[in-house]
Amino acid sequence: xxxxxxxxxxxxxxxKFYVSTANIEFNSSTNSLEIVQRIFTDDLENVLRxxxxxxxxxxxxxxxxxxxxxxxxxxxxxxxxxxxxxxLVLNYLGHQYDIDQVKIFIEVPLNGTLAELFFENKTLFDxxxxxxxxxxxxVGDERKSLLLFSENPNGVLNFN
Amino acid sequence: MHAKFxxxxxxxxxLSMVIGAQAQDQEPKPERKPGHYNTNRFKxxxxxxxxxxxxxxxxxxxxxxxxxxxADYKMSITLNDQRSQLYGEETxxxxxxxxxxxxxxxxxxxxxxxxxxxxxPLIEPSGAFPAKMASSFVSEYMGEGFDGGFKIDWxxxxxxxxxxxxxxxxxxxxxxxxxxxxxxxxxxxxxxxxNIPEHTVDRARSGYxxxxxxxxxxxxxxxxxxxxxxxxxxxxxxxxxWGRDEFALPFGNFEVSITVPSDHVxxxxxxxxxxxxxxxxxxMRRYELAKKSYDKPVLIVTQDExxxxxxxxxxxxxxxxxxxxxxxxxxxxxSRRYIWDMMAVRIGDRDVMAVSVYPPEGNPLWEDWSTRVVxxxxxxxxxxxxxxxxxxxxxxxxxxxxxxxPMICWNYGRPEKDGTYSDRTKYGMFGVIIHEVGHNFFxxxxxxxxxxxxxxxxxxxxxxxxxxxxxFGAAYPEAIAPNETYPSRRGPAKAIVNYMAGDxxxxxxxxxxxxxxxxxxxxxxxxxxxxxxxxxxTIMGEDLFDYAFKTYAQRWMFKHPTPEDFFRSMEDASAxxxxxFWRSWFYTTDYTDIGVASxxxxxxxxxxxxxxxxxxxxxxxxxxxxxxxxxxVEEGSEDFEEDMRTQxxxxxxxxxxxxxxxxxxxxxxxxxxxxxxYEVTFEKPGGIPMPIIAEYTYAxxxxxxxxxxxxxxxxxxxxxxxxxxxxxxxxxxxxxxDEETADIDTSNNAWPAEEIVGEFQTFKSNIKGQ
Numbered sequence: 001x002x003x004x005x006x007x008x009x010x011x012x013x014x015x016k017f018y019v020s021t022a023n024i025e026f027n028s029s030t031n032s033l034e035i036v037q038r039i040f041t042d043d044l045e046n047v048l049r050x051x052x053x054x055x056x057x058x059x060x061x062x063x064x065x066x067x068x069x070x071x072x073x074x075x076x077x078x079x080x081x082x083x084x085x086x087x088l089v090l091n092y093l094g095h096q097y098d099i100d101q102v103k104i105f106i107e108v109p110l111n112g113t114l115a116e117l118f119f120e121n122k123t124l125f126d127x128x129x130x131x132x133x134x135x136x137x138x139v140g141d142e143r144k145s146l147l148l149f150s151e152n153p154n155g156v157l158n159f160n
Numbered sequence: 161m162h163a164k165f166x167x168x169x170x171x172x173x174x175l176s177m178v179i180g181a182q183a184q185d186q187e188p189k190p191e192r193k194p195g196h197y198n199t200n201r202f203k204x205x206x207x208x209x210x211x212x213x214x215x216x217x218x219x220x221x222x223x224x225x226x227x228x229x230x231a232d233y234k235m236s237i238t239l240n241d242q243r244s245q246l247y248g249e250e251t252x253x254x255x256x257x258x259x260x261x262x263x264x265x266x267x268x269x270x271x272x273x274x275x276x277x278x279x280x281p282l283i284e285p286s287g288a289f290p291a292k293m294a295s296s297f298v299s300e301y302m303g304e305g306f307d308g309g310f311k312i313d314w315x316x317x318x319x320x321x322x323x324x325x326x327x328x329x330x331x332x333x334x335x336x337x338x339x340x341x342x343x344x345x346x347x348x349x350x351x352x353x354x355n356i357p358e359h360t361v362d363r364a365r366s367g368y369x370x371x372x373x374x375x376x377x378x379x380x381x382x383x384x385x386x387x388x389x390x391x392x393x394x395x396x397x398x399x400x401x402w403g404r405d406e407f408a409l410p411f412g413n414f415e416v417s418i419t420v421p422s423d424h425v426x427x428x429x430x431x432x433x434x435x436x437x438x439x440x441x442x443x444m445r446r447y448e449l450a451k452k453s454y455d456k457p458v459l460i461v462t463q464d465e466x467x468x469x470x471x472x473x474x475x476x477x478x479x480x481x482x483x484x485x486x487x488x489x490x491x492x493x494x495s496r497r498y499i500w501d502m503m504a505v506r507i508g509d510r511d512v513m514a515v516s517v518y519p520p521e522g523n524p525l526w527e528d529w530s531t532r533v534v535x536x537x538x539x540x541x542x543x544x545x546x547x548x549x550x551x552x553x554x555x556x557x558x559x560x561x562x563x564x565x566p567m568i569c570w571n572y573g574r575p576e577k578d579g580t581y582s583d584r585t586k587y588g589m590f591g592v593i594i595h596e597v598g599h600n601f602f603x604x605x606x607x608x609x610x611x612x613x614x615x616x617x618x619x620x621x622x623x624x625x626x627x628x629x630x631x632f633g634a635a636y637p638e639a640i641a642p643n644e645t646y647p648s649r650r651g652p653a654k655a656i657v658n659y660m661a662g663d664x665x666x667x668x669x670x671x672x673x674x675x676x677x678x679x680x681x682x683x684x685x686x687x688x689x690x691x692x693x694x695x696x697x698t699i700m701g702e703d704l705f706d707y708a709f710k711t712y713a714q715r716w717m718f719k720h721p722t723p724e725d726f727f728r729s730m731e732d733a734s735a736x737x738x739x740x741f742w743r744s745w746f747y748t749t750d751y752t753d754i755g756v757a758s759x760x761x762x763x764x765x766x767x768x769x770x771x772x773x774x775x776x777x778x779x780x781x782x783x784x785x786x787x788x789x790x791x792x793v794e795e796g797s798e799d800f801e802e803d804m805r806t807q808x809x810x811x812x813x814x815x816x817x818x819x820x821x822x823x824x825x826x827x828x829x830x831x832x833x834x835x836x837x838y839e840v841t842f843e844k845p846g847g848i849p850m851p852i853i854a855e856y857t858y859a860x861x862x863x864x865x866x867x868x869x870x871x872x873x874x875x876x877x878x879x880x881x882x883x884x885x886x887x888x889x890x891x892x893x894x895x896x897x898d899e900e901t902a903d904i905d906t907s908n909n910a911w912p913a914e915e916i917v918g919e920f921q922t923f924k925s926n927i928k929g930q
Contacts, residue, residue: 023658035920036918057576057582059582093923094923097584100584100649107924134666134679136658
């Protein structure tokens with residue numbers, strides 16, 4: 001029967017779905033990608049508890065340094081971004097709460113001219129097989145999106 | 161005058177044709193464009209809508225031949241708390257109010273979604289995973305899995321004879337001895353049982369939670385074979401329950417008796433008819449107090465009592481009996497670990513009981529707020545629709561749940577073990593209670609087909625939820641402090657922009673079955689709710705919207721509406737043709753993007769400009785052939801002269817002569833004297849033809865807003881110009897200044913162009929500043 005494979009039903013006005021979204025914009029003046037990723041706070045808290053201990057409680061305000069460090073570690077470990085087949089270094093700027101979501105800010109300087117972009121994001125795939133991560137990427141006026149899920153955790157985008 | 165202007169118009173037109181003809185001589189003959197169907201965005205929805213008929217009127221109201229089936233249930237239910245099994249025997253009286261002869265009946269077996277042979281897992285794509293929770297790994301790959309699903313003992317007719325029946329996954333066809341004629345009833349019985357799933361483990365919509373002390377809290381729903389809907393639009397509802405798209409159920413009356421351990425407390429859909437048998441004297445006394453308490457809840461079972469009961473495990477049982485009239489479904493919650501409180505809320509000329517049932521794990525949040533949120537929600541929804549017709553509304557606390565049934569719903573929002581809770585737990589709890597109690601109105605009473613149209617209950621409900629959240633924040637400022645207004649996540653137009661700006665390959669129109677959408681939450685909840693909010697705030701105005709919305713709700717109270725019944729009612733009751741809005745917002749994945757393309761400044765003069773001069777020369781005409789004209793000269797163009805900047809309309813000779821000849825001094829004194837003339841060109845890169853909300857800022861700092869209705873785009877879908885005559889200089893123009901149209905790209909919204917500082921830059925500069 002394998003009921004746990006089909007968790008997509010779930011319920012509630014908040015959690016009939018499991019999704020994070022990331023807006024990624026190319027800033028030509030700094031030659032970097034600017035990421036704002038939105039994750040439901042309770043999902044993030046649950047995954048941190050599963051990994052690092054049940055006592056973890058995300059504050060909403062005045063986050064402890066330990067929590068901030070755990071969020072940073074978890075988030076960065078679940079992103080891989082490449083330009084022209086070369087791994088890029090992610091500069092984690094911090095996080096901020098917005099009602100029931102956490103916004104994560106990451107700056108990714110390019111290693112040269114923007115070419116073929118590879119994105120992998122596995123955030124929360126370790127928590128639920130229903131998780132979807134949506135990436136909206138904007139370069140100039142061009143917008144492209146990736147829908148990432150556990151069996152399709154990455155994608156490649158080309159911009160003109 | 162008329163004749164001369166007519167001559168001028170003819171001259172202008174014929175000149176255009178001459179120019180056109182010359183162009184043809186010089187260039188190769190352009191390919192003639194093929195004809196086309198009507199692709200105008202304001203085209204009526206005749207092709208999308210079905211033709212109105214006797215069942216459903218063009219006004220959006222039920223038609224003169226409207227019918228709906230009725231299913232009445234008598235059920236006897238027993239809970240085995242030890243083994244977490246539920247046993248039931250039910251007798252269904254099905255009344256065929258349709259004009260059709262029915263050869264068979266369809267019954268829904270929703271529990272079979274969890275049966276071992278369920279096909280639901282088979283439609284979910286899966287692949288290798290980097291890591292998985294150990295518990296889900298074990299259940300997915302190492303065990304045989306939970307033995308869920310209905311075990312049907314028998315199906316019998318009224319006399320006890322077995323009835324042939326066929327189970328097709330989550331539905332069961334029952335054969336009757338003879339076809340059921342219009343107006344006839346058929347009575348049959350089903351005996352069944354099933355293993356109750358642990359909802360905290362497999363996220364079922366109903367089931368039990370095991371508390372730390374080993375006791376269980378049961379929130380039980382879709383627990384009995386339920387009649388499917390037979391209607392004029394679908395025939396028998398034939399879309400299986402895959403797990404996501406919810407339910408379609410006929411109305412009926414329920415008599416239900418539920419036997420549970422004698423130390424349990426229980427509440428359910430319907431009137432508790434044997435209250436004196438199941439309540440202690442003290443509970444009765446408190447209940448009488450609660451019926452008269454309008455400002456604070458009265459505890460029927462205290463936390464202390466619940467904790468004491470939690471230490472035992474009764475072997476004797478108690479039977480709770482409920483009667484429910486005109487409900488589409490039945491649910492109940494039971495545990496020995498439940499606290500129970502109630503208060504009265506005045507709705508119209510009746511008292512309704514707002515009720516909460518929760519384990520001690522929910523406190524202190526639940527005793528403080530749950531019942532108050534229920535009461536506030538009933539008031540808000542009643543104002544927006546109709547007076548809540550049932551006698552009570554119950555909010556049950558179940559971990560991670562958010563699910564609705566008539567008069568009763570399960571809601572999450574659990575404090576930490578030490579009783580502290582974060583803002584998001586609190587707002588999550590407020591929001592889910594408002595939402596699920598709100599579902600009493602949509603779809604429990606305005607009974608749309610959830611299986612087909614998620615947005616008709618979730619979207620409409622999320623819209624009213626927004627109104628109710630704002631009301632609650634205003635009624636209980638201490639609940640939301642230090643916020644001044646309730647921080648609603650869904651409803652404001654700006655909140656949907658991210659979704660609507662997404663990749664078109666991963667968007668589905670709202671008019672899509674929920675199972676087949678990419679981003680279910682945005683598609684079924686947020687986008688329709690936001691659309692209604694935009695209609696209310698920006699396009700229709702609150703008065704016209706609220707009247708029409710209420711009309712829809714009242715027309716379809718205790719009936720089965722379709723999307724068209726909603727669309728038609730909203731137009732019929734407001735005299736606003738909204739086909740363009742339904743088309744773009746509900747039937748397509750179009751988005752809003754409107755901006756200011758250019759602004760040109762003009763001066764008025766009596767001196768002929770080059771455009772007209774060239775035209776006159778081409779026609780061999782002289783100025784005396786024309787009526788008195790005033791000319792617009794663009795700043796910086798070849799006709800522009802510096803002294804035009806200082807001239808006023810008094811200096812325009814043709815205008816002055818006209819005014820002096822025809823107007824009295826009094827009339828002249830009343831004339832406006834615009835000094836500045838602008839041609840503003842608005843562009844529309846987006847598909848949705850929203851109204852243009854333009855805010856003009858003048859040199860003296862004053863502002864003026866003009867809203868050009870959406871119909872301004874009817875003949876040109878890409879750009880439109882507007883001449884603005886102003887006594888003051890315009891220094892700034894902003895389109896959609898309050899971000900109320902879900903414009904996905906605001907970089908073109910201002911003239912002169914403004915640098916948009918995004919949230920990334922704002923955050924980055926803030927951390928640098930620290």
